Amino acid sequence: MKINIGIITISDRASQGVYEDLSGKAIIDTLNEYLKSDWESVYALIPDEQKIIEDTMRKLADEDNCSLIVTTGGTGPAPRDVTPEATQNVCEKMLPGFGELMRQVSLQYVPTAILSRQTAGIYKKSLIINLPGKPKSIRECLDAVFPAVPYCIDLIGGPYIECNEDVIKVFRPKS
Amino acid sequence: MKINIGIITISDRASQGVYEDLSGKAIIDTLNEYLKSDWESVYALIPDEQKIIEDTMRKLADEDNCSLIVTTGGTGPAPRDVTPEATQNVCEKMLPGFGELMRQVSLQYVPTAILSRQTAGIYKKSLIINLPGKPKSIRECLDAVFPAVPYCIDLIGGPYIECNEDVIKVFRPKS
Amino acid sequence: MKINIGIITISDRASQGVYEDLSGKAIIDTLNEYLKSDWESVYALIPDEQKIIEDTMRKLADEDNCSLIVTTGGTGPAPRDVTPEATQNVCEKMLPGFGELMRQVSLQYVPTAILSRQTAGIYKKSLIINLPGKPKSIRECLDAVFPAVPYCIDLIGGPYIECNEDVIKVFRPKS
Numbered sequence: 001m002k003i004n005i006g007i008i009t010i011s012d013r014a015s016q017g018v019y020e021d022l023s024g025k026a027i028i029d030t031l032n033e034y035l036k037s038d039w040e041s042v043y044a045l046i047p048d049e050q051k052i053i054e055d056t057m058r059k060l061a062d063e064d065n066c067s068l069i070v071t072t073g074g075t076g077p078a079p080r081d082v083t084p085e086a087t088q089n090v091c092e093k094m095l096p097g098f099g100e101l102m103r104q105v106s107l108q109y110v111p112t113a114i115l116s117r118q119t120a121g122i123y124k125k126s127l128i129i130n131l132p133g134k135p136k137s138i139r140e141c142l143d144a145v146f147p148a149v150p151y152c153i154d155l156i157g158g159p160y161i162e163c164n165e166d167v168i169k170v171f172r173p174k175s
Numbered sequence: 176m177k178i179n180i181g182i183i184t185i186s187d188r189a190s191q192g193v194y195e196d197l198s199g200k201a202i203i204d205t206l207n208e209y210l211k212s213d214w215e216s217v218y219a220l221i222p223d224e225q226k227i228i229e230d231t232m233r234k235l236a237d238e239d240n241c242s243l244i245v246t247t248g249g250t251g252p253a254p255r256d257v258t259p260e261a262t263q264n265v266c267e268k269m270l271p272g273f274g275e276l277m278r279q280v281s282l283q284y285v286p287t288a289i290l291s292r293q294t295a296g297i298y299k300k301s302l303i304i305n306l307p308g309k310p311k312s313i314r315e316c317l318d319a320v321f322p323a324v325p326y327c328i329d330l331i332g333g334p335y336i337e338c339n340e341d342v343i344k345v346f347r348p349k350s
Numbered sequence: 351m352k353i354n355i356g357i358i359t360i361s362d363r364a365s366q367g368v369y370e371d372l373s374g375k376a377i378i379d380t381l382n383e384y385l386k387s388d389w390e391s392v393y394a395l396i397p398d399e400q401k402i403i404e405d406t407m408r409k410l411a412d413e414d415n416c417s418l419i420v421t422t423g424g425t426g427p428a429p430r431d432v433t434p435e436a437t438q439n440v441c442e443k444m445l446p447g448f449g450e451l452m453r454q455v456s457l458q459y460v461p462t463a464i465l466s467r468q469t470a471g472i473y474k475k476s477l478i479i480n481l482p483g484k485p486k487s488i489r490e491c492l493d494a495v496f497p498a499v500p501y502c503i504d505l506i507g508g509p510y511i512e513c514n515e516d517v518i519k520v521f522r523p524k525s
Contacts, residue, residue: 077443077472078505093252097278097289103447111497111521114447122252147286155253171286268427272453272464297427322461330428330465346461
């Protein structure tokens with residue numbers, strides 16, 4: 001089974017070309033380090049519009065068969081931050097443990113980590129995870145939650161993902 | 176007041192007799208160790224069907240007067256895992272601190288603990304708690320949250336539960 | 351811009367005059383220690399009635415221009431505890447990180463911290479935070495979350511709050 005991973009950068013300014021999308025690039029670089037299996041990225045750069053975010057998530061899952069969709073941006077308390085709301089609307093099941101762990105990890109660096117509303121959930125056969133906006137925080141969060149990602153994708157009927165054990169220690173419990 | 180505790184094992188395969196329900200047994204054994212007060216278990220073994228789970232929770236609370244109802248199974252991200260959704264539908268108040276603490280405790284053992292969607296809540300005069308599926312994790316989670324359970328049941332008008340202090344240290348704040 | 355902060359004590363008994371509201375006083379004392387900027391408190395003492403709580407939150411935000419509204423009381427599992435439900439009804443965005451961190455901090459003192467259902471969220475240009483009922487726990491929780499509060503209020507378009515750095519270390523990330 002092919003491994004497609006969706007990367008959605010959600011940012012009014014980056015989508016208008018005001019600055020370069022370093023966050024999406026950071027995610028792709030990190031996943032290239034993690035994954036031993038062949039994989040393909042499906043990339044989208046969109047503004048902080050809830051309907052566009054939801055439509056993009058559904059398209060990446062339904063049409064592009066992405067088993068994993070990661071977002072960056074739009075998880076704060078500002079009026080335009082609506083990524084968690086979009087994620088909750090799209091997902092059939094929420095996975096609160098992802099947000100809890102990512103906030104806990106980020107709290108080791110900045111007390112404002114509690115302002116992040118990051119979450120994760122399942123839409124059909126796709127795992128959707130909200131990551132922070134900044135490249136450094138993205139890596140910290142991915143390092144914390146990724147060990148559980150391949151097994152989660154097994155459980156929802158996705159492809160078997162193999163990782164570079166010297167970079168990230170993936171865990172699959174014996175059933 | 177009599178202490179009735181409901182134990183619901185939620186598992187398609189165990190309910191079909193494919194394997195023995197060791198999880199329900201582990202809960203009963205643990206509660207027998209914890210409780211000094213006399214108590215009676217009301218046991219149900221049911222498939223991962225949301226309506227059946229909800230009906231069983233309501234029956235154990237309304238007809239069997241269970242002040243505490245613990246479930247095991249059905250809290251993961253797989254399509255058939257619907258225990259948290261059933262719990263949320265039945266409960267009038269959610270208690271997110273239970274799920275947070277149980278995931279935190281389980282994270283000390285396995286990184287896949289973030290996939291658990293365990294929660295807890297109040298339905299009328301019953302405290303409902305989702306536990307993990309595996310006997311070893313059940314014990315780890317109960318050891319973490321049970322110190323708060325008797326006081327919670329005091330607050331919702333249930334019976335006064337006394338525990339074996341050498342096994343589990345129950346806490347009741349002085350009001 | 352003027353800094354108005356709403357303090358809502360939610361307690362059937364205190365609002366009936368059965369006992370003095372030490373909790374509201376503890377919040378005001380703590381904020382006086384924290385804030386270097388001039389600020390004004392808008393105080394309300396109300397019973398555990400969901401509609402009254404919601405109306406009071408909206409009034410403090412809409413009419414009294416409070417950028418920060420803190421509540422005390424009504425976050426437990428008892429039948430009359432409805433502060434989190436009122437907060438969720440009023441807020442457009444929830445900030446789960448506040449509740450997670452406050453429960454984690456309180457857990458260092460009492461295992462019953464998991465019974466607290468404290469949350470926080472954004473209503474228009476106001477940050478609403480539920481604090482515990484007891485003065486000692488109020489201080490512990492404020493010490494934990496307040497470092498992120500001024501930046502949150504920046505993000506939602508509120509006044510710039512300056513604090514006494516020797517009392518509380520506020521953090522504003524460089525954007």
